[in-house]
Amino acid sequence: MSVLIFIDQSDGQIRKASHEAISYGAKIAEMLNTTAEGIVLGTVTDSLQDLGKYGVKKIHHVDNALLNHFDAQVVTQVLASAITAVGAKVVIFSNNVDGKAIAPRLSARLKAGLVAGAIALPEIGADFVVKKNVFSGKAFANVAINTGIKIISLNINSYPVTEVGGSAEVVLFDTTVNEAKVKVGAVNKVTGEVPLTEAELVVSGGRGLKGPENWGMLEDLAKALGAATACSRPVADAHWRPHHEHVGQTGFAIAPNLYVALGISGAIQHLAGVNRSKVIVVINKDPEAPFFKAADYGIVGDVFEIVPKITAAVKKLKGI
Amino acid sequence: MKILVCISKTPDTTAKIAFADNNTKFADQGVQWIINPYDEWYALVRAIELKEKDPSTIIHLITVGAADAEPVIRKALALGGDEAIRVNTSGSDSFTIASQIAGVAKEGGYDLIFTGKETIDYNGASIGGMVAELLDLPYVSLATKFDLTGSGASIVREIEGGEEVCEVALPVVVSCQKGMAEQRIPNMKGIMGARTKPLKAVEPVAIDALTSIVSFELPPAKAGVKLVPADNPEELVRLLHDEAKVI
Numbered sequence A: 001m002s003v004l005i006f007i008d009q010s011d012g013q014i015r016k017a018s019h020e021a022i023s024y025g026a027k028i029a030e031m032l033n034t035t036a037e038g039i040v041l042g043t044v045t046d047s048l049q050d051l052g053k054y055g056v057k058k059i060h061h062v063d064n065a066l067l068n069h070f071d072a073q074v075v076t077q078v079l080a081s082a083i084t085a086v087g088a089k090v091v092i093f094s095n096n097v098d099g100k101a102i103a104p105r106l107s108a109r110l111k112a113g114l115v116a117g118a119i120a121l122p123e124i125g126a127d128f129v130v131k132k133n134v135f136s137g138k139a140f141a142n143v144a145i146n147t148g149i150k151i152i153s154l155n156i157n158s159y160p161v162t163e164v165g166g167s168a169e170v171v172l173f174d175t176t177v178n179e180a181k182v183k184v185g186a187v188n189k190v191t192g193e194v195p196l197t198e199a200e201l202v203v204s205g206g207r208g209l210k211g212p213e214n215w216g217m218l219e220d221l222a223k224a225l226g227a228a229t230a231c232s233r234p235v236a237d238a239h240w241r242p243h244h245e246h247v248g249q250t251g252f253a254i255a256p257n258l259y260v261a262l263g264i265s266g267a268i269q270h271l272a273g274v275n276r277s278k279v280i281v282v283i284n285k286d287p288e289a290p291f292f293k294a295a296d297y298g299i300v301g302d303v304f305e306i307v308p309k310i311t312a313a314v315k316k317l318k319g320i
Numbered sequence B: 001m002k003i004l005v006c007i008s009k010t011p012d013t014t015a016k017i018a019f020a021d022n023n024t025k026f027a028d029q030g031v032q033w034i035i036n037p038y039d040e041w042y043a044l045v046r047a048i049e050l051k052e053k054d055p056s057t058i059i060h061l062i063t064v065g066a067a068d069a070e071p072v073i074r075k076a077l078a079l080g081g082d083e084a085i086r087v088n089t090s091g092s093d094s095f096t097i098a099s100q101i102a103g104v105a106k107e108g109g110y111d112l113i114f115t116g117k118e119t120i121d122y123n124g125a126s127i128g129g130m131v132a133e134l135l136d137l138p139y140v141s142l143a144t145k146f147d148l149t150g151s152g153a154s155i156v157r158e159i160e161g162g163e164e165v166c167e168v169a170l171p172v173v174v175s176c177q178k179g180m181a182e183q184r185i186p187n188m189k190g191i192m193g194a195r196t197k198p199l200k201a202v203e204p205v206a207i208d209a210l211t212s213i214v215s216f217e218l219p220p221a222k223a224g225v226k227l228v229p230a231d232n233p234e235e236l237v238r239l240l241h242d243e244a245k246v247i
C-alpha cells in the first residue's frame, strides 16, 4: 500500500502544480503511515531526485518517448499497470488539463472512486472524505470515496508547496506503451508567460477600461507585480483581449493568491471563476459595484487615475 | 454521421446556492433549471452546425435524470437535434451517470459523443473521460474547435498555457468548451418542433456508485472589504505587502 502521485511534465519540465500535488500526496502518505511514490511519463530534463524535497520517496519513471505526446487513453493504461505494480491505494493528480483527462478514465477503468477538484486534505476516519469545490466556487461538498483505491485530483493553488527535505530514489518502470490514437500536430503555446491557471498573482481588466488601447496601463502593473493578465468575458468577446485570458463561469477558473480587478463589475458569472482567490482587490468607480462585496481591499475611483499610481508604488516597493 | 450529445441540467447561473436536510441536499425550491451552458452553447450547437453542413447527420441527446429533467431536455431539442433519450435515474455520482451514458452509447453506434467541459454545479469535468474509458474510445478533452476531415476529426484542444491541434479517427468522445461554436437562441419554429420530437425514457442499468456526498458547506463569509481612499493608492500597496503579505 502506498500513495502514488502523478507528476506532470511539459517539454521535460515538472510543473509547479505537481510540486503542490507531491506536497499534498506526501502529507496523505504520512496520515496513512505509508510512503509517497511518484510516477513520471516521457522524457524529462528536470532532476527527479530533487523532487524528494517535497516528500516523495521513490519515483517511477517511464522513460518512453511515445509518452511525450499526450493521449489520455495510453496514459491511463500505463498508470493502471503502475498502480497494480506499486500496490497504490491512493492516487493523486493535479486537477489541470492532463489530470482532467486522465483521472476520470482511470477511475472508470479501475472502478476506483474519484474526487475531482479537491481543495483540502482528506478526513480519514471510518470513511475517507475529501472536500471539493462545487457550484463553481460558491460551495463545497464533502465526498466520501467508497472504494479500495481512491483517486483525488487536487485543484491548483489549493495546497501549499511544502519542502520537507530529502531526495527521491528514481527507478525506471518498464511497461508496454500503446501507440496513441490521438495524433498531435501543431502546438501553439503562449511562451514566456506564466499560464493563467498557475499564476500566483493576476491583474484583470473589464469593460471599465473602455478599449484595448488602454491595456498598456494594466500590463505595466502586471509587469511590476510579476503577475499574469486576465479579463472579463465581454472584453474577450469584443476581441480586446485574447480568449485565453477570459476568466469566469465560461472561461478559466483560477485561484491565485492575489486577484486585482480593474473596471470589472463583479457579475456572479465572473465571480464564479475568481472567488477562490485568496485576496481580491477591486478598483471601480461605482461604489455599488457588486464586486466590492467579494473583495478584501478596494478603492472607489477611476482606474485611469489610480492604476499608474499603484504601479509606481509597487515599483518603489520592489526597488525597480 | 451519428452524434450523441450529453445534456445535463444545472441551476441557473444566478441561482442562490443554499442547502437543506442538514446540509445534505441542494435546496432547489424556486430554482430555475437551465441546460448546463457548456453542453448547450458548445457541444449541442457544434453538433447542430455539423448537421447543417451535412443534413444526413443524426443527433441524439441524452440526459441521465428523473422526470424533472424533461423540460430542460425539451429546451435542448428546441435548439436542434432529432430525438432525446432520458435515462430514468438521478445518478448518484459521476461514475453511475457515465455508466448509463456508455450503456446507451454502446447500443447506438455513434461516431461522435460530445459532452460539455464540465457541469457548473458539480464541476467534475469527469463524465466524458469516464464514458470514453467505458467504451474504450479515444478522448479529446477541452476542445475549442472541431472539424470533420475525410478520415476522422481535426480538433483543437487546450493544453496548459496554449492549444494544440490533433487528429483522431472516429468514434471519439470530445468535451467541448468556448470556441467550439457561437451561442444560439431557440426560435419559435424550433420550440414548436421540439414538442413533437421523440423523447424516450429508458430504465437505468444497475450500477454501484463509487463515491457519495456526505454534506455540503458554504464558504466562510468574507470579513468585508477594506476601502482605501482614492487619493492614497500607495496605502493599498502597503496593505498588500505588510498585512495581506501577497506581494
Ligand SMILES: Cc1cc2nc3c(=O)[nH]c(=O)nc-3n(C[C@H](O)[C@H](O)[C@H](O)COP(=O)(O)OP(=O)(O)OC[C@H]3O[C@@H](n4cnc5c(N)ncnc54)[C@H](O)[C@@H]3O)c2cc1C
Residues within 6 Å of the ligand: A205, A206, A207, A208, A209, A231, A232, A233, A234, A235, A246, A247, A248, A249, A250, A251, A262, A263, A264, A265, A266, A267, A268, A269, A270, A273, A283, A284, A285, A286, A289, A301, A302, A303, A304, B013, B037
Ligand atoms: C451564462 C453566463 C455566463 C457568463 N460567463 C461569464 C464569464 O465566464 N466571465 C465573465 O466575466 N462574465 C461572464 N458573463 C457575463 C457577466 O454576466 C457580465 O456581463 C460581465 O462579467 C460583465 O463584464 P464587465 O464587468 O467587464 O463589464 P460591466 O458589467 O460593463 O462593468 C464595467 C465596470 O467598470 C466600472 N468602470 C467603468 N469605468 C470605470 C473607470 N474609469 N474606473 C473604474 N471603474 C470603471 C463600472 O462601474 C462597472 O462596474 C456570463 C453571463 C452569462 C449569462
Ligand SMILES: Nc1ncnc2c1ncn2[C@@H]1O[C@H](COP(=O)(O)O)[C@@H](O)[C@H]1O
Residues within 6 Å of the ligand: B006, B007, B008, B009, B036, B038, B039, B043, B062, B063, B064, B065, B091, B094, B097, B114, B115, B116, B117, B118, B119, B120, B122, B123, B124, B125, B126, B127, B128
Ligand atoms: N446527468 C447527466 N446526463 C447527461 N450528461 C451529463 C450528465 N451530467 C453530466 N453530463 C455531461 O458530462 C459533462 C461533464 O460533467 P461533469 O463531469 O459532471 O462535470 C457535462 O458537461 C455534460 O455534457
